[in-house]
Amino acid sequence: MSTRNPENKLDVQDKRAIDETQGETTWEGLMFQPDVDIYSTDDRMVLLTDLPGVKRENLDIDLREGVLTIVGRTEDVPKGYQPLREEYQVGGYTRRFTLSDDIDADGIQATLKDGILELVLPRAEKAMPRKIAVQAG
Amino acid sequence: MRTMFYRRKDPWFDLMRMQRELDRLVGGAASHAESRVYPPANFYKGEEDFVLQVEMPGVDPSSIDISTQRNELVVAGERKVPAVPEGASYHRRERRFGSFSRTFTLPETVDASQASARYADGVLQLRMPQREEARPRQIPVSA
Numbered sequence: 001m002s003t004r005n006p007e008n009k010l011d012v013q014d015k016r017a018i019d020e021t022q023g024e025t026t027w028e029g030l031m032f033q034p035d036v037d038i039y040s041t042d043d044r045m046v047l048l049t050d051l052p053g054v055k056r057e058n059l060d061i062d063l064r065e066g067v068l069t070i071v072g073r074t075e076d077v078p079k080g081y082q083p084l085r086e087e088y089q090v091g092g093y094t095r096r097f098t099l100s101d102d103i104d105a106d107g108i109q110a111t112l113k114d115g116i117l118e119l120v121l122p123r124a125e126k127a128m129p130r131k132i133a134v135q136a137g
Numbered sequence: 138m139r140t141m142f143y144r145r146k147d148p149w150f151d152l153m154r155m156q157r158e159l160d161r162l163v164g165g166a167a168s169h170a171e172s173r174v175y176p177p178a179n180f181y182k183g184e185e186d187f188v189l190q191v192e193m194p195g196v197d198p199s200s201i202d203i204s205t206q207r208n209e210l211v212v213a214g215e216r217k218v219p220a221v222p223e224g225a226s227y228h229r230r231e232r233r234f235g236s237f238s239r240t241f242t243l244p245e246t247v248d249a250s251q252a253s254a255r256y257a258d259g260v261l262q263l264r265m266p267q268r269e270e271a272r273p274r275q276i277p278v279s280a
Contacts, residue, residue, distance in 0.1 A: 010175035010176075010216065010233055010234070010235045010236075010237045011173055011174075011175055011233075012173050012174065012175050012176075012177050013233065035231040035232045035233075036229055036231055036232070037219075037227065037229060037230050037231065037232050038227070038228040038229040039221055039225045039226060039227045039228065040225065040226060040228060041222050041224060041225045042224070045228075046221075046225075048219060048232065049232075050194045050195065050232055050259070051194070051258075051259070052192045052193070052194040052258065052259035052260050053192070053258055053259065053260050054258060054259075055258055077179075077181065078181055078183070078188055080183055080184065081181035081182060081183045081188055082181060082182050082183075083179060083180070083181055084180045084181065084182050084187075084244075085178075085179065085180040086179045086180075087177040087178055087179060088177035088178070088179060088192050090179070112258075114194060114195055114196060114197070114198070114256070114258070114259050115194030115195060115258050115259015115260065116194055116195045116259065
């Protein structure tokens with residue numbers, strides 16, 4: 001199988017494998033650190049991450065003591081098939097984030113669609129910025 | 138940079154690697170060639186068909202364009218920049234977006250015209266049968 005490329009705007013980013021010698025691991029097999037985008041607005045933080053090949057039932061999102069852990073598993077090479085060419089490595093994904101105190105943990109919402117996980121982390125009521133009206137003196 | 142990965146415990150991977158090394162030495166098949174063209178793909182051979190898996194998360198399935206001509210297969214699509222509310226500020230930006238188009242030239246034994254495609258969980262899977270004439274057959278000997 002050979003390949004040609006007419007003016008692609010995207011290029012391939014290498015997956016970042018997680019070094020199992022760094023700390024304890026609770027999983028088996030190859031794991032990668034997925035790419036993320038994080039943005040915030042006045043009332044929430046939104047985290048978007050690429051998890052290609054992860055089905056909803058194989059995704060774990062865990063929040064404890066202010067640490068959010070995402071673990072997604074993928075399926076292996078199709079059974080009875082031999083690889084003739086492999087350009088990307090097949091493995092799971094994991095990444096950990098420390099949340100700031102102002103996140104309302106009960107209000108977190110997660111959506112997985114087309115291999116993208118979107119996590120909406122609302123800010124707690126008290127943490128929202130508010131305008132203080134100045135009384136005329 | 139390494140895009141290949143061989144699982145040590147699986148003897149198949151070692152065999153495949155030997156095959157690739159041999160191919161490379163004789164300058165033959167490009168089966169082990171590494172590609173930097175997006176989207177990255179894995180190609181598998183089964184008993185009767187072939188499977189091409191293309192990793193392309195975040196593409197609207199209705200916008201994926203697949204076409205074939207003889208043994209060339211073109212996959213095109215776009216990773217659209219997500220709509221972000223006004224006034225939002227980014228803390229991290231690691232993901233990339235844009236449109237892409239990639240042409241795969243498949244082995245002669247693959248019947249690309251019979252491909253069936255499915256996009257699930259950000260992975261496009263194309264299943265293609267082996268060409269009829271490439272299948273093994275028994276030839277009976279008449280007395």
